[in-house]
Amino acid sequence: MMNEGALSELPGGWVWTRLGEIANIGAGNPAPQGEEFFENGIYPFVRVQDMGNLGSNVYIYDTRDHLNIKAIEKMKLFPKGSVLFTKSGMSILLNQRAILGKDMYVVSHIGIALPLGDIPCEWLYYWLKTFDFKKLTHATTLPSLQLSKVQEIYTPLPPLPEQRRIVAKIEELFTRLDAGVSALKKTQAQLKRYRQSVLKAACEGKLVLTEAELAKAEGRTYEPADVLLARILEERREKWNGKGKYKEPVAPDTSGLPTLPEGWGWATLPQLGDLARGKSKHRPRDDKRLFGGPYPFIQTGDVKNSNGSIKNFSQTYSEFGLAQSRLWPAGTLCITIAANIADSGILTFPSCFPDSVVGFVCEDTNCNVRFIEFFIRTAKKDLEKYAPATAQKNINLETLGNLAVPLPPLAEQRRIVAEVERRLSVADEVAKTVKQSLAQAERLRQSILKKAFEGKLVAQDANDEPAGVLLERIKAERTKKGSGSKFKRKGL
Structure with a gap:
């Protein structure tokens, strides 16, 4: 970085200075607490979210929240052309910058750099875009940025x-x-x-x-789908023989479903294969004895990021972990039913997974599991509708088991x-x-x-006034104005 170690040589007419010598550096206002300060508000109030919502835009002209006259009585008003940067919280790491498109009030989590001496605010904005403020933050759980350190940033000043x-x-x-x-x-x-x-x-x-x-x-x-399905069900009955009373898997409700091509039919996942939730019975779930062994353990995030084929895992179970879980074979279709609804992927290795993931296993002589996975992708939005509107969205196994699946030959x-x-x-x-x-x-x-x-x-143009002259002029203007307030209060 230009601001580390020895300063590099600059072109003729340029000069190294510190940011605080060419801009007033300040912080925004504490956010008013209470709806009465926002009711019928007309004055834009810039929050960190407003900067995050800018995308590739440079200027902020309006905000989500607006203050009323009661709120702004003792607040600092920041002028059009002020350059904004986040100064507290994880948003510092995003290095967000913005320019006020008009006079506005700004929250205290945002820092302000107001260029002096006719320096274009856009020039200062682009300069700050090159600097990683993460290097100046305190190494804490919640990063914070001292404005005194921002003032000391070495800055190459051109004419x-x-x-x-x-x-x-x-x-x-x-x-x-x-x-x-x-x-x-x-x-x-x-x-x-x-x-x-x-x-x-x-x-x-x-x-x-x-x-x-x-x-x-x-x-x-x-072999049309109805004959295929009948064969699958018969094979499953024969395999069940001797294991107790056989329960016929639920058939799909086909009322209101679209007409399928000739030779196709409707089925459910329990009709086509084994459908069950994963297992992770032991509590607490983070017991260290569960982990660190040879058995892969995948979770909802691994399914979500799999692009249809689960090739990676970030955790493993020990023998103790396996004993309270189940090892599913490679080729198992995994479907998430909690947090991320109906994300899907096929295991490329044997693995365990928790009950937030459902496993589906079918014989490849009866159905193609990749076709089923493709269908689950198309059904994702429909399945999401069954999830209650809560912080932790989820659907149950029955919902997935009742899903009507199109079955081609x-x-x-x-x-x-x-x-x-x-x-x-x-x-x-x-x-x-x-x-x-x-x-x-x-x-x-x-x-x-x-x-x-x-x-x-x-x-460069040799006729340009050197930056050193500009810097001296800024210093003289500051001395003349004295130590008055950098930013005015109240009113627009």
């Missing part, structure tokens, strides 16, 4: 005309970058819709020729899976390229800022 040229050039280049980034993000959105449309077509029998159509064209017979399931995987792999490659391009755009943005404050972005 005033060059500052304006730098701002103009940065804005020109960033405008081009923003256009490219916008196009890339549109592509990301289109890819997401494309994936959804592929899965929807797959589960409606519109992606490949149906088995009925192929059989008719080739003059052969085939087995050969068609395999063709559908192959075609979906082919199309999604193409989409994944495009998405990878888009992600790399977005990362490259961000690196280019940082490179532009780095060059700007090294004096390498625009040409």
Whole structure:
């Protein structure tokens, strides 16, 4: 960083100074406590959330909360052009910056830098964008930033005309970058819709020729879904023989369901295979004896981040942990029913998981588990509707067990899976390229800022008034004004 170690050599006409010598540094106002200070409010009140909601925008013109006349009686008003930065809480680590688009009131969790001597606020904004305030924070659970340290930040000051040229050039280049980034993000959105449309077509029998159509064209017979389902149920009854009274799995309620292609049928997961919740019976759940052994233990986050195939785990069970759980085989379809509803992924290794995850196992001679996983992705929104509106959303096993699942003939399931995987792999490659391009755009943005404050972005002009003269003028103006308040109070 430019602010560490020996100061680098600057172009002619530039000078090193400290931030506090070219800007007034202050903090916002404590937030009024009570609805009476916001009722019928008309004065914008900038909070940290407002900065977070800016996205790629630079200026804040309005806020979520507005203060009334009672609230602002003893509050500092910060002028248009003030540069904002977060100064307390985890938001410091995000290095958020903003410029007030008009005079506003600001919360105390935000710091303010008001440039002096006609220094463009945009120049100061871009300079602060290059600096990582994390380096100045206290190493505590809740980070905080001392304004005295902000005042001491070494700052390379160019001549005033060059500052304006730098701002103009940065804005020109960033405008081009923003256009490219916008196009890339549109592509990301289109890819997401494309994936959804592929899965929807797959589960409606519109992606490949149906088995009925192929059989008719080739003059052969085939096993339709009703015969397939009957065979699966018979095999399951035979396997159950001798284990007590057999309970028939619940059949789907098909009333109101759409018409399926010829040869398809409706089924439930308990009809097609074994459906059960994971196990983690021991309490407390964080007992150290449970962990550190050879048995993978996955949780809802691992399923959510799996992109359909669970290849990683961050925790393992010991023999003690396994004894109170269950080891599911590779090929198990995992479906989350708590916190993240209906995220899905197939195990690529044997693993345990808690009761916030449901496991589904079927014989590959009866149904294709990847087809079922694709369908669960399409049913995610419908399943989320069953979750009560509470802080910890969840659905029960019965909800999942009653879900009507479209069942194509087995050969068609395999063709559908192959075609979906082919199309999604193409989409994944495009998405990878888009992600790399977005990362490259961000690196280019940082490179532009780095060059700007090294004096390498625009040409120097020997006719410009040296920055040292500007700095002396700012000092003289400050001395003349004395130690009065940096920011005025009340009124707009």
